Amino acid sequence: MKLIGCAVLLLLLAQVSHAKTGKINRIYGEVLLTEVAMDTPKIWHREEIDAPTPLVNYPIELAKARIQGCTVLSFDITEDGTTENVGVVSSIPNKHLGKYTKKEIKGWRWEQLEPQQSAMSEKRILRFDYCLGLESAEQSLAQCQQQAQLNCG
Numbered sequence: 624m625k626l627i628g629c630a631v632l633l634l635l636l637a638q639v640s641h642a643k644t645g646k647i648n649r650i651y652g653e654v655l656l657t658e659v660a661m662d663t664p665k666i667w668h669r670e671e672i673d674a675p676t677p678l679v680n681y682p683i684e685l686a687k688a689r690i691q692g693c694t695v696l697s698f699d700i701t702e703d704g705t706t707e708n709v710g711v712v713s714s715i716p717n718k719h720l721g722k723y724t725k726k727e728i729k730g731w732r733w734e735q736l737e738p739q740q741s742a743m744s745e746k747r748i749l750r751f752d753y754c755l756g757l758e759s760a761e762q763s764l765a766q767c768q769q770q771a772q773l774n775c776g
Contacts (some may be wrong), residue, residue, distance in 0.1 A: 693715055712748065
C-alpha cells in the first residue's frame with residue numbers, strides 16, 4: 624500500500640466538556656489515506672481546490688462517539704474527472720465510516736496527470752483510516768500509521 628494523503632484535524636472537539644467534571648476534552652482526529660491496488664498506472668490525481676484542504680475531515684459525530692476504524696472504498700474516475708460507482712468494500716467497526724467516506728468522495732474532482740493525453744476512465748481502491756488521540760496530533764498520527772498496517776476487512 625502507498626500512503627497518498629493525510630488529513631489532520633487538530634482539537635476536533637475542544638469545546639466538549641464532561642457533564643460531571645466540567646473538564647474540557649481535546650480530541651485530535653486523523654484520517655490517513657492509502658492506496659490499496661497499485662498495480663496499474665495512474666491517469667488521474669485529485670484536483671486541488673484553491674488552498675490545500677484535507678482530503679477527508681474526521682466526522683464530528685463519529686469523534687463524539689469515539690468511533691475509530693477503517694474503510695476501504697472502490698470507485699471509478701470518469702473520462703471527465705468525476706467520481707462515480709462508489710462502493711464500500713469493507714468498513715470496520717461498523718458501516719458508519721464507510722457511509723460517511725462514500726458521501727465525501729462522491730464530490731471529489733480529478734485532473735489528468737498528463738493533460739495532453741486522451742482521457743480514460745480509471746478504477747481506484749482507497750483505504751481510509753480514522754484515528755483519535757487524546758494527547759496530541761502526533762499521537763493520533765502514530766496510531767493511524769500503526770492501524771494502517773492491520774487488515775481492514
